[in-house]
Amino acid sequence: MSQTPIWKTIALALTADIAEGRFATGDRLPTEAQLAATHGVNRHTVRRALAELARQRLVHPRRGAGVFVSAAATDYPIGKRVRYHQNISASGKIPGKQVLSLITRAADKTEAEALALAPGDPVHVYDGLSLADGQPIAVFQSVFPAARLPDLPEALAQNGSVTRALRHCGVADYTRISTRLTARAAEAIQARHLHLIEGAPVLHSVGINADPQGHPVEYGKTVFAGERVTLTLDDDHG
Amino acid sequence: MSQTPIWKTIALALTADIAEGRFATGDRLPTEAQLAATHGVNRHTVRRALAELARQRLVHPRRGAGVFVSAAATDYPIGKRVRYHQNISASGKIPGKQVLSLITRAADKTEAEALALAPGDPVHVYDGLSLADGQPIAVFQSVFPAARLPDLPEALAQNGSVTRALRHCGVADYTRISTRLTARAAEAIQARHLHLIEGAPVLHSVGINADPQGHPVEYGKTVFAGERVTLTLDDDHG
DNA sequence: CGCTATGATTTGTCTAGTTGTATAGTAGTT
DNA sequence: AACTACTATACAACTAGACAAATCATAGCG
Numbered sequence: 001m002s003q004t005p006i007w008k009t010i011a012l013a014l015t016a017d018i019a020e021g022r023f024a025t026g027d028r029l030p031t032e033a034q035l036a037a038t039h040g041v042n043r044h045t046v047r048r049a050l051a052e053l054a055r056q057r058l059v060h061p062r063r064g065a066g067v068f069v070s071a072a073a074t075d076y077p078i079g080k081r082v083r084y085h086q087n088i089s090a091s092g093k094i095p096g097k098q099v100l101s102l103i104t105r106a107a108d109k110t111e112a113e114a115l116a117l118a119p120g121d122p123v124h125v126y127d128g129l130s131l132a133d134g135q136p137i138a139v140f141q142s143v144f145p146a147a148r149l150p151d152l153p154e155a156l157a158q159n160g161s162v163t164r165a166l167r168h169c170g171v172a173d174y175t176r177i178s179t180r181l182t183a184r185a186a187e188a189i190q191a192r193h194l195h196l197i198e199g200a201p202v203l204h205s206v207g208i209n210a211d212p213q214g215h216p217v218e219y220g221k222t223v224f225a226g227e228r229v230t231l232t233l234d235d236d237h238g
Numbered sequence: 239m240s241q242t243p244i245w246k247t248i249a250l251a252l253t254a255d256i257a258e259g260r261f262a263t264g265d266r267l268p269t270e271a272q273l274a275a276t277h278g279v280n281r282h283t284v285r286r287a288l289a290e291l292a293r294q295r296l297v298h299p300r301r302g303a304g305v306f307v308s309a310a311a312t313d314y315p316i317g318k319r320v321r322y323h324q325n326i327s328a329s330g331k332i333p334g335k336q337v338l339s340l341i342t343r344a345a346d347k348t349e350a351e352a353l354a355l356a357p358g359d360p361v362h363v364y365d366g367l368s369l370a371d372g373q374p375i376a377v378f379q380s381v382f383p384a385a386r387l388p389d390l391p392e393a394l395a396q397n398g399s400v401t402r403a404l405r406h407c408g409v410a411d412y413t414r415i416s417t418r419l420t421a422r423a424a425e426a427i428q429a430r431h432l433h434l435i436e437g438a439p440v441l442h443s444v445g446i447n448a449d450p451q452g453h454p455v456e457y458g459k460t461v462f463a464g465e466r467v468t469l470t471l472d473d474d475h476g
Numbered sequence: 477c478g479c480t481a482t483g484a485t486t487t488g489t490c491t492a493g494t495t496g497t498a499t500a501g502t503a504g505t506t
Numbered sequence: 507a508a509c510t511a512c513t514a515t516a517c518a519a520c521t522a523g524a525c526a527a528a529t530c531a532t533a534g535c536g
Contacts, residue, residue: 006426020346021358030341031486038339038365040430042521063487064529183421183439183464201439203421226421269494280513301495302520
């Protein structure tokens with residue numbers, strides 16, 4: 001996987017530390033042992049990185065004293081860190097949706113528990129794709145209790161918006177009562193939908209939305225393309 | 239007519255060894271050379287078997303050190319508002335932190351902005367490892383304003399707990415004012431710390447904590463092992 | 477105050493061992 | 507001829523531990 005040796009990575013990180021002012025000219029760097037600990041490598045690997053910086057005259061080691069910054073780096077490779085990011089609020093309201101499928105079937109055990117139903121009760125299942133600027137951002141699956149929302153499929157088919165479809169079915173407002181997040185590797189089908197390669201990191205989100213009375217109205221799973229999405233949580237309500 | 243390849247046989251034997259406890263979690267397997275000798279095959283054949291186990295996340299090799307048995311995948315719920323320790327112990331796991339390094343240096347531009355400081359102002363930087371039942375579940379870096387919290391390093395070195403160290407320095411309480419989450423592939427150094435193979439999915443979290451007056455006291459980055467952690471958000475507002 | 481002795485810390489060097497990767501080759505099968 | 511499974515060899519990258527050499531802080535002593 002990593003064709004670049006670790007010591008080069010460390011050397012670059014240290015160069016960046018100097019270039020961005022975290023260590024100024026004349027400062028002493030952490031000891032080799034400390035650097036080894038923070039980077040989780042052997043001391044010799046750190047030494048190799050420091051040797052590279054010394055070769056570039058960025059630092060000068062003094063036996064018994066430490067390694068000192070001799071000059072500020074003026075020119076260092078910045079890498080391709082800048083990426084296309086899409087900021088999305090945690091509520092999951094994203095412009096641009098594409099309906100993949102919309103069916104009604106029996107609820108499995110997990111879905112029934114999440115929606116406070118009995119296993120086998122009918123549910124609407126809405127599979128879709130979230131887009132931004134034409135790029136796929138997430139695949140999602142929303143599960144709704146069919147008994148409570150018989151007319152939902154038609155409403156959803158019309159505009160795709162969950163919020164508006166729910167309002168049309170008598171749920172004026174809803175709030176998220178639980179969210180669980182984790183990072184996973186993209187499965188084949190997810191990768192296809194999100195234009196990723198299989199195994200690319202994706203952000204899994206599982207949540208339940210309920211009406212103001214506390215009755216669950218949606219059980220949703222969303223898989224975000226990790227490379228294109230940053231989830232921002234707003235912790236207002238101080 | 240195609241017999242099962244030798245490497246599959248070896249992989250199965252090793253899997254059984256691990257499953258039946260002949261090699262415990264964290265143990266180092268015999269070296270590739272030793273395994274090759276005992277099985278009477280070439281080293282590359284053993285490597286192929288080990289590669290299969292690594293793909294299944296049963297083991298994680300460390301160049302120069304050996305091949306180690308990975309931790310069994312378990313999910314650890316972590317709350318957004320609730321403190322780390324409380325949460326882990328609530329799930330029946332014994333929490334722990336390991337200090338990787340604790341230094342004071344100048345703030346770079348990003349850190350300065352996050353903490354409402356000027357670039358170059360001194361900051362304490364706390365690199366560490368979060369553990370649950372001895373297994374690493376996250377690497378983190380916390381940045382604190384040094385001018386405001388001069389005695390923090392000693393307090394942190396004593397017990398490792400950020401909450402207690404901050405309280406000791408006069409910050410009785412703090413709340414999270416912003417969080418950003420995304421999924422990434424583990425970089426080499428992160429993978430080593432978290433006992434993962436490079437490229438495994440990890441959950442990046444960047445957040446700022448502030449005291450009740452709204453002054454930032456911590457700028458923290460955390461990288462969770464996606465396979466071992468589920469972040470649970472409590473969206474109750476009261 | 478000034479000096480030295482001492483011990484802890486830190487970089488420099490050495491040896492040995494382990495995994496990662498690249499190249500080339502052989503035997504058997506299709 | 508091409509492919510698969512495995513062998514053989516060599517080197518690169520990293521770990522591990524030990525010890526030497528230089529530095530620094532400090533305590534003790536004149």
